[in-house]
Amino acid sequence: MTEKTKNLCAQIPESLHAKVRERQEESGQTLGQYMTELITKFYEQEGKPTMKENQRTVAFQVSTELFDQFKDYLKRKGIKQNAFFLDCIRQALEEAEQTANGESEPEAEQETEQAM
Template sequence: MENYKNLCAQIPASLHARVRTEQEQSGQTLSQYVTALITEYYNLKEGRKMEGTRTMAFQIPEELFQRIKCYLDSESERTGKKVSQREFVLGLIQKALDDANIA
């Protein structure tokens, strides 16, 4: 398991309130939520630098989103490695295309 370090930063009170509200609604601890935010930020930043990539975005029902989130949390705990939504969805797409023998 990866070692953890503390990160402390002063942020505006309004942003703090927003972060705490979203974090509580997510059902994650503050550490989990901030880790996910920072990881998502860097994944997006790195993704924009990658040549030949396209963005795929869509909305899903809240119930399905919560089920996916529970699955990702359990997989992250089981493997000891954070499993991102991106990794999960890309894995599903790649498996479906491989199963259909589409190159």
């Protein structure tokens, strides 16, 4: 049996409302499910540090046009932004390790050398 629910209504700025609805739609959840998850996570993290000890933040800026293209790509592919960048970083590190160990060079470098 599921827990009884109650309606929670609050006035928030339009810009915040738009952001919440956009992220809710991206999540594939109903608004009620999304808000329940957000509020639950907030209370679970209350009083805890926001950064884990063994994690660091990587941040950089890109043009608005590139950012919009990137967001569209992620949405079409159903990929989360952090998963995309973690995969890119892992791939680059693997390729660098292979090159350092004398293994075959990554395809992009081979193609560049062949074009010369």
